[in-house]
Amino acid sequence: MTHAPRLPLAPTLIWALMLPIASLAQTVPAPLDDLPPGLQAARLLPGWTDPTGARILALELVLEPGWKTYWRSPGDTGLPPHLDWTGSGNLDHVTLHWPAPQAIRSGEVLEMGYHDHLVLPLTAHPVDPGQRVDIRARIDLGLCKDICVPAGLDLTAPPAGDAPDPRITDALALAPEPRDDSPACHVTPLADGMRVAMDLPPQGATLAAIELTDSPDVWVSGADITDGPTGPQAVVEMVGPTGAPFDLDRQALRLTVIPADDGPATESTGCAPG
Template sequence: MIKTLALFVLTAAPALAQDIAPDEMPPGLVSARLLPGWVTSDGARMTALAVELEPGWKTYWRSPGDAGIPPHFDWQAAGNLGEVELFWPRPEVISSGGERTLGYHDRMLLPIRIAPAAPGQPVEPRAVVDLGICLDICVPVQVSLEAGPAEPAPDPRIEAALARVPGSSEDHPDCRITEIADGMQVTAMLPESGRAAGDQVAMEHQSKDIWVSAPETAELDGRLAVAADFVAASGKPFPLDPGDIRLTLIGPQDAVEYHGCKLVD
């Protein structure tokens, strides 16, 4: 059984591990930082959340499954903050205690692009980040981070993480949407063209208020079929726009995302 420890709250300037004594670090966490990054040609600030963990520990992807805790960012202290975009590298499929989760072992580097609220003025990345890290215990951690001054050139670590972000397909899987007692069930048939990417699937709704069950998959006529339940806070059937569904096909070396599905009879 996975156990959960109390919340650890750490406050840090640009580098966390150097400012926190080893005996004050929560179990499993080596360091957490916002990398300085650089300023893009259009004035946006590129940075990244860099998390280093003890060997064997893991943290989670944006939609980790029933047992995971995705990172959450509070940017209230940031300066000149405009639109924030997170670029999630392809996650690992992790099996533990009979549960499938999606996340990252040992380290995570999550690229972040921040547009300036006032064009021409510098962005000052500061965030309070909540994340979960797990081994055979799970530790919810909160860190207060600030990126240092932007570097003059792109950071190759961030560029490498961007290269691992799943590609976006222009195809739309065929899908059926049916009512169930407490919400809606979506069954989708993934295009044959994407099968080379892998055979693990994540299904998401664009609203974080919609809970999505762990998907079930099956082979049908050479194509991968996937089904999941979508449940709103009402606990009742609700109008579900197929354009709000995102499917990600994940393999050990590749991944592809499908944005929206096409309703079929």
């Protein structure tokens, strides 16, 4: 598997160029009737409060025909979304429940994201479970048709409702199912990083992604699906800040699989040496 030597820097450079624009946009929030190209609508669905005091809500994006946006680990050159919760009230942290991604083709490049419509469920964990959680979000994301456009949104959630929202519960059901077993993985050093191959289910996959969950500064290529020694594998290259081989924690590897048959998407964390 060969990748252009400059490719690992592409997403970082794009976001770096966006920072001055994003900073200016945060000081003067755009009204919601002045959405960036490619979006018909964007809002935070208010959701509800669960018995623990956590708030369940969602980001909803309605895309123009032919436009798409990206998943959390989109591939070689996609722009993963960045969400900032500054200005929220009684918020400790947020858990994102990503629906299984779809294939996005840009010429010969296959990436992972969403067409048409995205409902991204969120769990907002409170500092004080006895008090309400107020949510404000700054969202920087990529919107793509023939070209990709970096975009920013400033959103505020209405007060939480009293009952679960079926739009959110339906989206929660689209998240990959956790796998109980750990797939075998094969880790080898490269001149500028590491190569990771993880075994896939026997039926193979139409899409797969490997992430290194404890190292956000490590660039990870899109996964190639290949025939391994014992069956299909997902193979990626990882390049860290030093541009050299590095210690890799196998238990921090996360594999997401969109199967080749009609079965559900699956997700597993950790792997066994192959």
